[in-house]
Amino acid sequence: MKNVIPAVKGTRDFYPREMAIRTWLYSKARQVSEAFGYQEYEGPMLETLELYAAKSGEELVKEQSFVFPDRSGKLITLRPELTPTLMRMVARRQGQLTYPLRWWSFGPFWRYERPQKGRSREFFQWNIDLIGAATPEADAEMVAVMATFYRSTGLTPDQVSIHVNNRRLMDDQLAKLGIQANQRPAVFRLIDRRDKLSPEAWREYALEQGLSPEQFDKLLTLLENLDLWKESDELARFFEAVDALGMSSYVHFNPQIIRGLDYYTGTVYEGRAQTGNLRRAVAGGGRYDNLLADVGGDPLPGTGFAMGDVVITLLLEETGNLPDNLEASPAPVMVTVFDESLLLASYRLASELRAAGLNVACYPLPDKLGKQFKYADRVGARLALILGPDEETQGQVAIKDLNTREQIVLPRAEAAQKIRQMLAEEPAS
RNA sequence: GCGGAUGUAGCUCAAUGGCAGAGCGUCGCACUGUGGAUGCGAAUGUUGCGGGUUCGAGCCCCGUCAUCCGCCCCA
Structure with missing residues (x-):
């Protein structure tokens, strides 16, 4: 090939075949969102750095965002996620909106990471949120929306499963182990990383974080207790509601789910590929009850999730669930x-x-x-x-x-x- | 940010340090009012880029860029 000017690292060109897939995904997201009564919205792709600085998590903001100064020197961020934008939009019209708010969106996001299989620097994400209802049933609805998406694309519970946990529950349990409040965020991180380390390395890491050997053993027991959810009224109601919504087959309690974003306060959920080569999160979300106040609004609870286009497309391809007539002629x-x-x-x-x-x-x-x-x-x-x-x-x-x-x-x-x-x-x- | 692999024709890939090739695709002809098949023929290269070693480098060495795979993190 002659000297074709290269594309920006980590971006993808959407030739008609890829564009057709993206459009199809978008239409699936719309179909499912509207089935549950959600309205489409969109925010700007550019936001100020402050919007994320407080609550998204240090790694996401400091290491993984595209940040650059505009001509006046103000730091601008290419949005790495949508929830803070959503909070800002709600805060600006807080008194004029009708709650509970059911909103969804499908648009581009950027993260400055090393591109590899299932991850690019520019990607599309479906976001869907329910604002203004603090009930476990609201969380159950979000999970049902996720499950409905999977079902409607042909993904079975064997292929993708939604893992659920609750941060309040885990926080209480850690307190019972005598872990101090200021230490718990580090322990959350520890739990989050368990799958990524060998048992020995993980133990070593735990002790480094200040856990005593006794606390470590109890933590281990905790994480293997699949009935732990019964100690949380919230989760008990949540699972009942999931059952009422007919989606139990997709949903499982997993005490190890924590999620990386700092702003989650309650129930967290993660759709995970259970099959083939990529056993990873295809979608993730949770309850965030303080975020609106953090961007300057009055307190209002929210719950919602995001699903990126890259991994879900790989999964659908691998499981043979992409329609094959996507590139049909526009003119017959x-x-x-x-x-x-x-x-x-x-x-x-x-x-x-x-x-x-x-x-x-x-x-x-x-x-x-x-x-x-x-x-x-x-x-x-x-x-x-x-x-x-x-x-x-x-x-x-x-x-x-x-x-x-x-x-x-x-x-x-x-x-x-x-x-x-x-x-x-x-x-x- | 760390580690590994790979860069040769439009694509997929060959080529002991000794004439840069094949398949597919493209184009032409068989077939000047009709496509997918077949046959025959043709075109196509800064071997990613820059240095070095050598009589001689696609091949060896150094650097660099890009892509892919993994780690980190996450969608």
């Missing part, structure tokens, strides 16, 4: 150009058919007919129209079915209706 009809002298006649014909409501492409130059048929076939057209000297002088047009190779000639005035009929009779293969 192509008008060929017989020769130079008839080029504009073909253009007129195409225009006529468009006016009749059909999607029609016209070949733009007088190439050999064979080449034009080949092109029509390649781009997925179903019918090719021929307007040669014979047809032109007799007010006719030839229609060739590219699948059956059959060709008919008919009066031009009847063409649109006949085409419509042919397209309806023989759905795209």
Whole structure:
């Protein structure tokens, strides 16, 4: 390849095939969001650094955000997540909105990380949030929304499972172990990292964080207690509600789920791929009851999650759940150009058919007919129209079915209706 | 930020340190009013970039850039 100017590291080009997948994902997100009564919204891609500085978590802001000064020297951030923006938007119109608020969004985000499988620096994310309801049932609804998305894309509970925990529960349990309040965030981080370290390394890390060997052993027992949720009224109600919503098969208690963002206060949930090569989080979220006050609003509880396009697409591809007809031709009809002298006649014909409501492409130059048929076939057209000297002088047009190779000639005035009929009779293969 | 691998034709990849190649695709012809098949033919290269070693470098060495994979973190 000659010296093509390179793309920015970690960005992706969406050629029609990829764009079709993205659009399809968007439509799935919309469909599920609207099924639960959520409204679409969007915020700016640029935000001030302060918006994230307080609450998103140090790593996310300091290490993983695109931050740059604008011309006045003010630090601008390419949004790495949407929840702070949502909080800002709600805070600005706090008194005018009708609660509970059900909002969703699908847009681009940026994180300055090393690109690799399942992760890019520019990605798209579906965000959905329920603001103004502090009940466990509200959390259950969010999880049901996530599960409904999985179900509607064909992902089974064996392939993707939603792991749930509650930070208040864990906080109480840690307190019972005699772990001081100021030490608990570090222990949360410790729990979060358990899967990433060997048992020995993890123990060593725990003791480094100031846990006594006895506390460590008790913590271990805690994390293996799959009935721990019974000690949380919140989680008990949550699971009942999930059951009422018919999504229990997707949802499991997992005392090890903590999640990285600092602003979560209660129930947290994470959709995880359980199959194939990538066993990782495909979506994550939780309850954040203090965030609105943190950006300057009056206190208002919220819960919600985000799902990135990269991992979910990999998962859907791996499990064979991506529709295969995504790249269907935008125009099922192509008008060929017989020769130079008839080029504009073909253009007129195409225009006529468009006016009749059909999607029609016209070949733009007088190439050999064979080449034009080949092109029509390649781009997925179903019918090719021929307007040669014979047809032109007799007010006719030839229609060739590219699948059956059959060709008919008919009066031009009847063409649109006949085409419509042919397209309806023989759905795209 | 750390570690590993790979960069050769549009694509996928070959090529003991000794003439840079194949398959697919593209284009042309067989077939000047008809595509997918077949046959024949043709075009296509700063071997990522910059140095070095050598009579000679795609191959060895150094640097650099890019991509991929993993770690960290996360969607």
